[in-house]
Each structure stands twice: as C-alpha cells, then as structure tokens.
Amino acid sequence: MKLLELYATMKKDVQFIENQLEKSIRCDHELLSETSLHLFKAGGKRLRPVFVLLSGKFGTYDLEKLQHIAVPLEMIHMATLVHDDVIDDANTRRGQLTVKSKWDNKIAMYTGDYLYAKALSIVTQLHNPVIHQVLSKAIVQMCIGELEQLRDFFNTDQTVRNYLLRIRRKTALLIAISCQLGAIAVGAPDKVSAALYRYGYNVGMAFQVRDDLLDLCGTEKQIGKPPGSDMRQGNITLPVLLALQDEQIRGPLLAEIAEIQQQEGKHDASKAIQMIRGSKGLEQAEEMADRYIAKALHALESLPNVKAKKNLTDIAHFVAKRSY
Structure with missing residues (x-):
C-alpha cells in the first residue's frame, strides 16, 4: 500500500486533524499567524498525526482525545523545522521559502517558540501526568x-x-512518542504502548537515515532542496561518515568538505557528492536503515491483529523505500 492509499482509508480522521491543526495555529497576532501558516500551507507527510491515530486503534479509539496528541506533536515537529532552518541557514523547504528566508532569523525563532508553546497548551487538555512527563522529557x-x-x-x-x-x-524520539502517546491516550495496555514506542523509534531512525540518503541521491524536485544541502550546511550525515572510512577517497573528500566549510556552504558540492556516491557509504547506510525497519516490524509482532497493525507495517515498508 502506498502512503496516499493509506491516508485515503483514514481520510475523514486525517482531515479532521488537519483542520484542527490549522485552527490551532491561527491566533490574534497577524504576523505570528502568517509565519506559522506559511509552513503549514507548504504541506508535509503528517506522519506523526497518522502514527497517533493508528496507535489509538489499539485502545478505545477516541478522536477527541487523540487530537490533543496528534495536533501538538505535529506543531512541535513544525517548530523544530523552523528552528532548524535558522541554524542551517536554509533558504527553501518543501520547495518553498523558509520562514527565516521570507522574513528573518528573529521572526523565525519566535515563530518556532510560539508553535512549541501552543502545542504544550493543547496537551494540557488531557489530564494524564504520564503524557506530560513523556512529552516534556522528549522535548528536552x-x-x-x-x-x-x-x-x-x-x-x-x-x-x-x-x-x-x-x-x-532529533527525529526518532518524536515519532516514537507519537506511537506511544496515541496508545496511552486511549487506555491501551502498557505492553502495547511500549511495543508501539519501539516500533516508532526504529521507524524514526530508518526515516532519518533515508532522509540523509535522499539528500545525497535525490533530485531537487524530489526533496524540495538542492542535493547535498546537509553537507553544505555542515551537517555530516551517516553516508558521509561511512564514505570517509574508505581510505581511497578519504583524503580528497576531506579536502572538498574543508573547501565547503571555508566558503561557508557556497562551494559546489557536486565533486563531494560524486565521491560519496562512488563509495560503499550509500550501500552501508541503506543496510543500516533496513536493519532498523526489521526491528520496527519485529516490535509489531506481539500486538493484537487489528487493521492498524497492517497499516503500521505498510508505513514501515514505505519508509524503507521512500523517494520523497
């Protein structure tokens, strides 16, 4: 099953969360609303809300409760993206100008802070201290x-x-607690929420490794930013680290990375990308992502055989092979 097909089977509930997300983002302050909605309107996979909803199927499913997990977790994710773009000095995300690029760094930082604060205010509508403890520890x-x-x-x-x-x-924890808190919110047994946490953690690790691979192998149309953006911003990812273990290209690759750093990311990264693509780094990173997916699928084995279990299996396979 493709991701869009899964979303189609959950269309009504996913759209409800999407509507609540937009409604929650809006506020009386015109600029904060505009900057926050800018990222919202750029779209996204909304994987975290979907994980919350599917995990809620393992207890007494209650969309009213689950919205108070799904909406804030997506807002927290959005806040991290806004902040990341400032740190990385990124001009585009999802093919659109970033908040920091369209406005400036200060406005972007306050936008991220607003999204964090609004997310936490929504979660307080659930009176379960375990949920607040899990969320606060994850944010730290x-x-x-x-x-x-x-x-x-x-x-x-x-x-x-x-x-x-x-x-x-940076990545796996938020996906892990999306699964865990979705189950906790609807009263699922502890062993179920624990298994879902393990599933989400491993899917999250694989998701980020795949993201790092796409940054080096994908096209600008696929990933919404120029290939090699991570490296130009100084983020040395797994495929790069593994490629650097190859003594034949280590010296030239280090020289290219040093040139990128010296020119503050303006140096053409195509030579470095070609070296990495010619190494075993990509293949080894793929293998690591596959191992995480295998662990995620193993975590699902002990769960009840409800439809959501099959859906979570399908998402894991999507993450393993995703090209966007």
Missing part, C-alpha cells in the same frame, strides 16, 4: 540533539555512534 532530549548537531557541524571526526545518538534525539 530534542533540544540536546539540536545542540549536538550544532557542535558537530563540519566535524568529520565524529563517530557513527555520535550520529545515531543525535538522530535518535
């Missing part, structure tokens, strides 16, 4: 992940372990 870890990415900009000596810890915090 996400902030640490952002700082560690900033610290490791252009650090070609970082280890693969450092990279994996960083993407765990």
